[in-house]
Amino acid sequence: MMCRHARRNGPGCWSRRNAVAVIHAQLQADCLVIGRFPLCHLLLLKDANYPWCILVPDREGISEIHQLTDAEQQQLIRESSQLARVLEKAFSADKLNIAALGNIVPQLHLHHIVRYRTDPAWPAPVWGRVAPRPYGEGQLAVLLEKLGVVLHGLTGYTPA
Amino acid sequence: MMCRHARRNGPGCWSRRNAVAVIHAQLQADCLVIGRFPLCHLLLLKDANYPWCILVPDREGISEIHQLTDAEQQQLIRESSQLARVLEKAFSADKLNIAALGNIVPQLHLHHIVRYRTDPAWPAPVWGRVAPRPYGEGQLAVLLEKLGVVLHGLTGYTPA
Numbered sequence: 001m002m003c004r005h006a007r008r009n010g011p012g013c014w015s016r017r018n019a020v021a022v023i024h025a026q027l028q029a030d031c032l033v034i035g036r037f038p039l040c041h042l043l044l045l046k047d048a049n050y051p052w053c054i055l056v057p058d059r060e061g062i063s064e065i066h067q068l069t070d071a072e073q074q075q076l077i078r079e080s081s082q083l084a085r086v087l088e089k090a091f092s093a094d095k096l097n098i099a100a101l102g103n104i105v106p107q108l109h110l111h112h113i114v115r116y117r118t119d120p121a122w123p124a125p126v127w128g129r130v131a132p133r134p135y136g137e138g139q140l141a142v143l144l145e146k147l148g149v150v151l152h153g154l155t156g157y158t159p160a
Numbered sequence: 161m162m163c164r165h166a167r168r169n170g171p172g173c174w175s176r177r178n179a180v181a182v183i184h185a186q187l188q189a190d191c192l193v194i195g196r197f198p199l200c201h202l203l204l205l206k207d208a209n210y211p212w213c214i215l216v217p218d219r220e221g222i223s224e225i226h227q228l229t230d231a232e233q234q235q236l237i238r239e240s241s242q243l244a245r246v247l248e249k250a251f252s253a254d255k256l257n258i259a260a261l262g263n264i265v266p267q268l269h270l271h272h273i274v275r276y277r278t279d280p281a282w283p284a285p286v287w288g289r290v291a292p293r294p295y296g297e298g299q300l301a302v303l304l305e306k307l308g309v310v311l312h313g314l315t316g317y318t319p320a
Contacts, residue, residue, distance in 0.1 A: 064248070064256055066241035077237045081226035088224070096224055099259035103275060103283035115263060123263035127285040 021060045024107040030132075034147060037079040038156040039072060040110075044147065047132040048139060049121070051091045051114040053147075055079060062108045065100055080110060082154050087114050090150040097125060181220045184267040190292075194307060197239040198316040199232060200270075204307065207292040208299060209281075211251045211274040213307075215239060222268045225260055240270060242314050247274050250310040257285065 023033065023041060031043035031054060040055040057076060062068060068076060084096050097113040113126055121129035135143065151157050183193065183201060191203035191214060200215040217236060222228060228236060244256050257273040273286055281289035295303065311317050 064244060065237070065258060066244040066248075070238075073237045073241060074234050077225070077233045078230075081233060084224060084226040088226075095261075095263055097259070097261045097263070098225060099257070099261070099285075101255075101257045101259070101285055103255055103257070103285070125259075125261055125263070125285055125287045128288070 021056075021058050021062075021107070023056055024105050024109075026105045027054065027056060027107070027109060032144075033160050034144065035151060035157055035159040037075075037082075037154070039075040040079050042083070042151075042157075042160075043109075044144070045132075046135060046140075048135045049130055049133050050119055050126060051087060051093075051143070052126075053083060053087065053112045055083065055110040055112065057108055059108075063102055063106045064108065065110075067108070076110070078155075080112065082157075083112055083151075086150045086154065087112060090146060099125075101127075181216075181218050181222075181267070183216055184265050184269075186265045187214065187216060187267065187269060192304075193320050194304065195311060195317055195319040197242075197314070199235040200239050202243070202311075202317075202320075203269075204304070205292075206295060206300075208295045209290055209293050210279055210286060211247060211253075211303070212286075213243060213247065213272045215243065215270040215272065217268055217270075219268075223262055223266045224268065225270075227268070236270070238315075240272065242317075243272055243311075246310045246314065247272060250306065259285075261287075 027043060031045050033041055034044050035042045040057050043054040043056060045052040045054060055076070057068060057072065059068065059072065065073060065076065080098065084098065087093060088096055091114045093114040094117050095115040097111065097115055099111045100108060102108060115122060148159060187203060191205050193201055194204050195202045200217050203214040203216060205212040205214060217228060217232065219228065219232065225233060225236065240258065244258065247253060248256055251274045253274040254277050255275040257271065257275055259271045260268060262268060275282060308319060
């Protein structure tokens with residue numbers, strides 16, 4: 001049983017024992033689950049137009065960031081910024097776009113999109129601009145290998 | 161002179177003495193500055209299609225959340241969630257959209273947009289969907305009065 005009090009006690013308490021949420025079917029269809037941080041699942045969106053990762057806090061019934069506890073919110077921004085730094089560096093991003101929208105998929109999920117001045121939607125936000133482009137098999141393998149390398153060693157991260 | 165070390169020491173150190181950044185001209189043109197939290201300026205975007213607030217951390221040369229110090233990041237999410245709760249309740253939001261994009265305005269700014277299932281862009285993200293609609297003078301006065309009331313008393317908030 002999950003102890004909400006225990007979850008407020010600090011990073012040491014973050015563990016898979018707190019895993020309570022099922023990833024929404026739409027996210028499962030659109031993404032690959034590539035790993036997890038203490039709070040969040042890490043997903044890769046299957047759209048070759050942009051390196052696009054999504055953090056999904058493993059908490060049930062949460063659709064807004066502010067519905068997380070204060071400690072969970074702080075953990076979320078720690079995981080988000082760790083991920084953002086890695087994506088920015090590994091993919092030589094011109095900009096990162098970070099967003100919690102959730103108008104269609106209500107489960108809280110935080111987009112982390114690597115943007116380039118040369119990408120097909122720039123400078124607009126990506127949503128609704130260009131149809132998703134599937135990854136080629138080899139291309140996806142190379143990307144996953146690269147992500148595996150750059151994510152390795154991040155605090156609390158474990159690959160799926 | 162700003163002491164970066166002092167800024168890491170906790171909420172007690174957050175004060176206007178750390179105000180160092182000028183709000184980007186585009187944000188100044190598109191928004192009204194309505195107040196500030198210890199870290200961020202609070203802006204209202206002049207688009208009557210949606211209640212739309214923006215937090216702008218008062219830090220110079222920052223374009224990504226992860227470029228803030230850890231303490232600043234935690235303060236940002238505290239201010240964001242305080243604001244989000246107030247907006248959700250005061251405007252009976254169906255959903256909040258929270259995003260740091262910055263593809264055009266490089267100064268870090270965090271959108272907080274109240275969404276309704278009946279709004280003109282729903283369920284798409286708002287950007288690029290519907291031309292901004294100016295507030296009528298009376299409508300804006302009513303909105304500012306309402307925001308003033310609901311923001312009053314938030315931790316560290318002061319109206320402009």
